[in-house]
Amino acid sequence: MNRVFKEEKQTGQAILVRQPRDIDACDGLIIPGGESTTISRILVNSGMHEVIRKRMSQKNIALMGTCAGCVLLARQLTDSKADVRLLEAMDMQIERNAFGRQKESCERSIAIKGFSTLYTAVFIRAPVITKIWGACEILATAGKEIVMARQDNYLALSFHPELTDDLRIHRYFLEML
Amino acid sequence: MNEFDISKLRHGTDLIKKGFSKMQKGGVIMDVTTAEQAKIAEKSGAVAVMALERVPADIRAHGGVARMADPTIIKQIIDTVSIPVMAKARIGHFVEAQALEALGVDMIDESEVLTPADPFYHIDKRVFTIPFVCGCRNLGEATRRIWEGAAMIRTKGEAGTGNIIEAVRHQRMVTGMIRTLKTMQNAQVQNVAEGYCQNYVTSFKTLTNQDADDKTVVFGSYTYSTLKKEMFEVLKETKELQRLPVVNFAAGGIATPADAALMMQLGNDGVFVGSGIFKSKNPEKRAKAIVEAVAHFDEPAKIAEVSKNLGDAMLGIEISTIPKEQLLQERGW
Numbered sequence: 001m002n003r004v005f006k007e008e009k010q011t012g013q014a015i016l017v018r019q020p021r022d023i024d025a026c027d028g029l030i031i032p033g034g035e036s037t038t039i040s041r042i043l044v045n046s047g048m049h050e051v052i053r054k055r056m057s058q059k060n061i062a063l064m065g066t067c068a069g070c071v072l073l074a075r076q077l078t079d080s081k082a083d084v085r086l087l088e089a090m091d092m093q094i095e096r097n098a099f100g101r102q103k104e105s106c107e108r109s110i111a112i113k114g115f116s117t118l119y120t121a122v123f124i125r126a127p128v129i130t131k132i133w134g135a136c137e138i139l140a141t142a143g144k145e146i147v148m149a150r151q152d153n154y155l156a157l158s159f160h161p162e163l164t165d166d167l168r169i170h171r172y173f174l175e176m177l
Numbered sequence: 178m179n180e181f182d183i184s185k186l187r188h189g190t191d192l193i194k195k196g197f198s199k200m201q202k203g204g205v206i207m208d209v210t211t212a213e214q215a216k217i218a219e220k221s222g223a224v225a226v227m228a229l230e231r232v233p234a235d236i237r238a239h240g241g242v243a244r245m246a247d248p249t250i251i252k253q254i255i256d257t258v259s260i261p262v263m264a265k266a267r268i269g270h271f272v273e274a275q276a277l278e279a280l281g282v283d284m285i286d287e288s289e290v291l292t293p294a295d296p297f298y299h300i301d302k303r304v305f306t307i308p309f310v311c312g313c314r315n316l317g318e319a320t321r322r323i324w325e326g327a328a329m330i331r332t333k334g335e336a337g338t339g340n341i342i343e344a345v346r347h348q349r350m351v352t353g354m355i356r357t358l359k360t361m362q363n364a365q366v367q368n369v370a371e372g373y374c375q376n377y378v379t380s381f382k383t384l385t386n387q388d389a390d391d392k393t394v395v396f397g398s399y400t401y402s403t404l405k406k407e408m409f410e411v412l413k414e415t416k417e418l419q420r421l422p423v424v425n426f427a428a429g430g431i432a433t434p435a436d437a438a439l440m441m442q443l444g445n446d447g448v449f450v451g452s453g454i455f456k457s458k459n460p461e462k463r464a465k466a467i468v469e470a471v472a473h474f475d476e477p478a479k480i481a482e483v484s485k486n487l488g489d490a491m492l493g494i495e496i497s498t499i500p501k502e503q504l505l506q507e508r509g510w
Binding site: 018033037042045046067068097100102105109124160164 | 189225468
């Protein structure tokens with residue numbers, strides 16, 4: 001993200017957020033990949049979950065969730081028993097680990113709305129968006145599966161833009177701030 | 178997912194394997210022996226579980242040959258939790274690794290905790306679709322494992338002891354040597370790389386009673402000249418990054434939240450906890466405390482807070498009381 005700030009000649013800085021007070025300095029928040037159960041636990045226990053929800057109600061924060069982060073932005077999961085507390089930012093339903101286990105993880109070229117050329121997406125034990133409604137808009141699919149969506153200034157991706165050098169998604173998020 | 182055009186998918190690439198490891202960063206991976214323990218680990222915030230038949234402390238006590246776990250146990254654990262499931266194969270036992278991959282395990286630990294199967298070679302990890310983690314005591318072992326295709330490294334420590342000293346030793350050995358690389362010219366780094374290749378050459382000599390030259394195939398399908406070139410590349414990247422080019426966890430002896438935070442402050446990216454959790458008085462509370470300690474490793478007040486009232490930690494073993502031939506860290510090269 002810092003590379004994008006530099007290339008776009010924008011003032012701004014990406015910082016690592018580990019405590020609720022770190023969020024106060026941010027206009028946007030990227031919730032990265034990892035395990036959604038673990039990240040959810042850390043968000044709730046540290047008080048960050050509450051702070052993000054408050055900023056959402058004040059409509060003054062942009063959010064991007066990748067993979068596990070995408071799960072957390074959803075309003076509901078297909079597996080209602082999962083031990084994950086959602087941020088309920090977007091009108092979408094998510095299936096966790098929808099591609100199966102690690103041996104099914106893959107790289108794949110996808111078309112993203114508004115991008116002139118294909119984008120190589122890295123799916124690692126990735127979730128998919130099984131359903132959207134309301135103001136939620138589909139930005140990309142892989143086959144019939146929805147893998148990228150936007151609602152207001154919230155962006156959800158089931159893949160990992162942080163693992164490749166293609167910075168178009170980072171730029172796209174910067175424009176949302 | 179039947180509508181996927183399979184021809185356009187690329188599975189098991191280096192990026193996918195290393196990406197998977199990166200997703201574990203900042204997390205705790207816990208040894209579990211039953212589905213019930215796996216559930217507790219997941220609930221406590223583990224990023225993954227290691228499915229085993231016995232934790233290292235019990236392997237040590239049990240003696241005999243330690244092998245891959247019964248697939249029934251692994252499958253039960255896979256079916257119980259949504260976090261990744263890892264399992265251990267013996268050093269060099271590529272058929273155990275094939276079986277684990279077929280079972281749907283997400284990552285294989287080629288582990289010195291089990292009895293080694295091959296006196297000459299570790300597994301050629303590049304031919305697998307799923308990623309591997311391997312142990313190391315120093316930069317040489319780490320570099321060889323990365324070259325062989327490991328997507329994650331863990332410092333070996335001394336498993337099943339509840340004693341952190343060996344984990345600290347190995348992490349300091351790795352980081353110390355990485356700092357030394359910084360002061361070296363490329364020609365010197367090349368010499369170090371060639372030194373790291375000698376184990377493969379020795380194996381070749383022992384097996385064939387012949388000397389190896391540049392064209393000799395010394396490991397998998399790789400010639401000695403390729404080996405030297407690529408070993409140098411791994412070291413050069415390590416020198417430039419001033420860290421290992423893959424995720425590096427701590428393992429072998431972590432018993433308390435402070436132990437876990439110590440390893441994080443020494444530069445590890447996360448921790449494996451084996452016997453430390455389910456050999457303690459209150460596994461669930463200790464598991465949660467270690468997860469918190471890793472997430473907040475540089476906040477002393479937090480470490481103090483989560484260390485309160487955990488009940489007895491595992492008793493632990495003084496390393497000098499273990500006969501040298503029973504040290505697990507000596508296995509592999």
